[in-house]
Amino acid sequence: MATLFETDVNAEDIQLSGDELLHGLENKDVLVSTITDRLDADLIGRLPRTVRLIAQFGNGIDNIDIEAAWAAGLTVTNTPSVLTEDTADMALALIMALPRRLIENNRRLMIERHWPGWSPTSMLGTRLRGKALGIVGMGRIGTAVAQRARAFGLSIHYFSRSRRPPPIEEPLNARYWDSLDAMLEAVDIVSLHTPLTRETHRMLNAQRLARMRHGSFLVNVSRPELIDETALVGELESGRLGGAALDVFEHKAGIDPRLLALADADRVVLTGHMASATLEARIEMGETVIVNIRTFMDGHQPPHRVLPEGQMVGGRMVTP
Known part of the structure; x- marks a missing residue:
């Protein structure tokens, strides 16, 4: 310039x-x-x-x-x-990190400075293949995430303002939901890829978070205002949700101490708005x-x- x-x-x-x-x-x-x-x-x-x-x-x-x-x-x-591919890469990295407990395992090794050796029951996570991924917002980034996730054996579900055409849906075997509430009840992982508008502000409110499956995961690399963060913290503290990975979060007065405590307890993965970095x-x-x-x-x-x-x-x- x-x-x-x-x-x-x-x-x-x-x-x-x-x-x-x-x-x-x-x-x-x-x-x-x-x-x-x-x-x-x-x-x-x-x-x-x-x-x-x-x-x-x-x-x-x-x-x-x-x-x-x-x-x-x-x-x-x-x-x-220009941010599509990098943001999709980051979303998939977080989708993988949650069920496989990657950050938790790294943290434990760095703190303890010792590895006791392999054990059949150590650091057990959950398999990605066969799980249902629900994408909120099937635009450029949401579609790129779906393409990556499909290669890992996840079934693709999505909620969007409008249904995507067959050339996009069919290669992904993607299922369109016209009800966000219904999709939240049907998937194991939810990933947010929608812009912030008047309609999407806190679209994952307390009522919708409560609809998510017990033990399910939430990933947000979009905008923090899409989620009622206080309600999310409550769902995680109760143990009902399996975990969350947040690249964006409310931080005007500093990161919520309850969110930091959940990260310390390996219930939340926090990254500092680096999806496009x-x-x-x-x-x-x-x-x-x-x-x-x-x-x-x-x-x-x-x-x-x-x-x-x-x-x-x-x-x-x-x-x-």
């Missing part, structure tokens, strides 16, 4: 306050934001009039008030697609940001423009 444009960079790699963002945007045309930049309606309303484009460095855009940006005449873009993904994200900026500055529609849900553009209804 510095080669192509006059660019100011947050070289310290720390989160800036709203006022710091506003100060840095004086006489600028573009804000390249990340998921940690809270661009709410108030801040968008105070942006310098020179700013015309918010080019998000990332796929998720729930840090941006898209409706407020639209009303202010701002264009918003993101970087979809590969060098290749970060480079491709940056290149996509540049494409969006160049296209916009050349007077054309950026290829990855984000619009408010339900907005009609060119006779087409826009949905996430």
Whole structure:
């Protein structure tokens, strides 16, 4: 970007306050934001009039008030697609880690600094093959997860806003559920791959978590707000759920101590939002940001423009 444009960079790699963002945007045309930049309606309303484009460095855009940006005449873009393979890899790694107790075994060896030797009953987990995987959100990432999981012998079930076409379903032998509640009752592992919207906010609430099978597992590499974290902690503490692997979690005031205690007790695997953390993904994200900026500055529609849900553009209804 510095080669192509006059660019100011947050070289310290720390989160800036709203006022710091506003100060840095004086006489600028573009804000390249990340998921940690809270661009709410108030801040968008105070942006310098020179700013015309918010080019998000990332796929998720729930840090941006898209409706407020639209009303202010701002264009918003993101970087979809480039994170698909890496996020799917991470989801499958967590799906494997839970039933096979990989993190627990590693932790025990590192703490005890001793291996007593093989035992027929030591660190028994559960087999993946033959288990039912329920995918919530069968978009690009959900489909990539299903393809990987199928190779490990998991049966594929999914709940999504709409049913996927036969060319996607049939190779995976995937079963579509039009009821999330019914699917939760039928699967052994639930993996979340849906964007955060008004409809999906806390979609796994206390009532739905209670519908999950006894001993089942939950994996979330999407958004923490999809789950009622307090209710999840309760289900795990009671022993009803077999475990959870969370790459995202509520942390505005620090990680919930109860969640940390569950991780210490090997009931939860926690990773710090690293599903897309590969060098290749970060480079491709940056290149996509540049494409969006160049296209916009050349007077054309950026290829990855984000619009408010339900907005009609060119006779087409826009949905996430």
